[in-house]
Amino acid sequence: MNFSIIVAIDKKRGIGINNDLPWHIKKDLKHFSETTISKSDKLNAVIMGRKTWDSLPQNFRPLKNRLNVVLSRQDNLSLPEGVLHFKSLDEALNNLNDSNEIFIIGGGSLYHEAIKHSGCNKLYITHVDIDKNCDTFFPEIPEKFKKTSESEVQTEDDWKFVFTEYER
Numbered sequence: 068m069n070f071s072i073i074v075a076i077d078k079k080r081g082i083g084i085n086n087d088l089p090w091h092i093k094k095d096l097k098h099f100s101e102t103t104i105s106k107s108d109k110l111n112a113v114i115m116g117r118k119t120w121d122s123l124p125q126n127f128r129p130l131k132n133r134l135n136v137v138l139s140r141q142d143n144l145s146l147p148e149g150v151l152h153f154k155s156l157d158e159a160l161n162n163l164n165d166s167n168e169i170f171i172i173g174g175g176s177l178y179h180e181a182i183k184h185s186g187c188n189k190l191y192i193t194h195v196d197i198d199k200n201c202d203t204f205f206p207e208i209p210e211k212f213k214k215t216s217e218s219e220v221q222t223e224d225d226w227k228f229v230f231t232e233y234e235r
């Protein structure tokens with residue numbers, strides 16, 4: 068089953084601090100929603116690590132109009148109705164045949180595993196032009212992924228960022 072990764076990274080590939088995002092950029096959240104929400108009747112799935120699920124504000128989770136999937140090695144995870152729990156990435160991928168598209172939405176440990184997976188064929192990366200002293204990082208982008216799209220430089224408050232896409 069093929070899937071994409073979506074992430075926002077700083078100049079040092081930092082993605083998080085203290086189990087939270089290093090920034091709150093409205094335009095990037097909009098880009099995230101527009102990219103991950105399906106335009107057809109069939110839902111897209113968003114797969115996340117348990118810590119990323121924990122980090123989502125209560126009023127934002129589950130993420131709307133998407134099938135939310137949480138990975139955890141715990142046996143009993145308390146999740147709202149409709150949110151799926153799997154114990155490995157492959158178990159999740161094998162059970163999501165009915166989804167339209169599948170996105171890996173973080174965090175660091177899941178990105179490191181997913182980018183090496185044979186099903187990973189597209190990366191949506193927002194490059195934020197800052198070093199935020201993060202404690203969680205995105206892996207190096209393997210050479211087999213080539214940049215296929217890059218937006219104009221976007222700005223919001225003091226943030227400068229570009230939306231890019233990489234394909235295998």
Ligand SMILES: NC(=O)c1ccc[n+]([C@@H]2O[C@H](COP(=O)([O-])OP(=O)(O)OC[C@H]3O[C@@H](n4cnc5c(N)ncnc54)[C@H](OP(=O)(O)O)[C@@H]3O)[C@@H](O)[C@H]2O)c1
Pocket residue numbers: 073074075076081082083084085086087088089115116117118119120122138139140141153154155156172173174175176177178180203
């Ligand atoms: N900048 C961005 O775009 C972005 C996006 C998402 C997240 N983030 C940030 O990333 C940070 C969180 O990343 P993280 O690396 O600490 O945690 P994470 O990857 O979100 O979650 C790690 C946990 O997920 C479960 N897990 C991960 N891979 C698994 C697998 N293959 N099979 C089964 N369970 C698996 C385990 O849960 P159990 O311990 O329960 O077994 C593991 O402890 C936060 O700061 C968050 O804000 C940033």
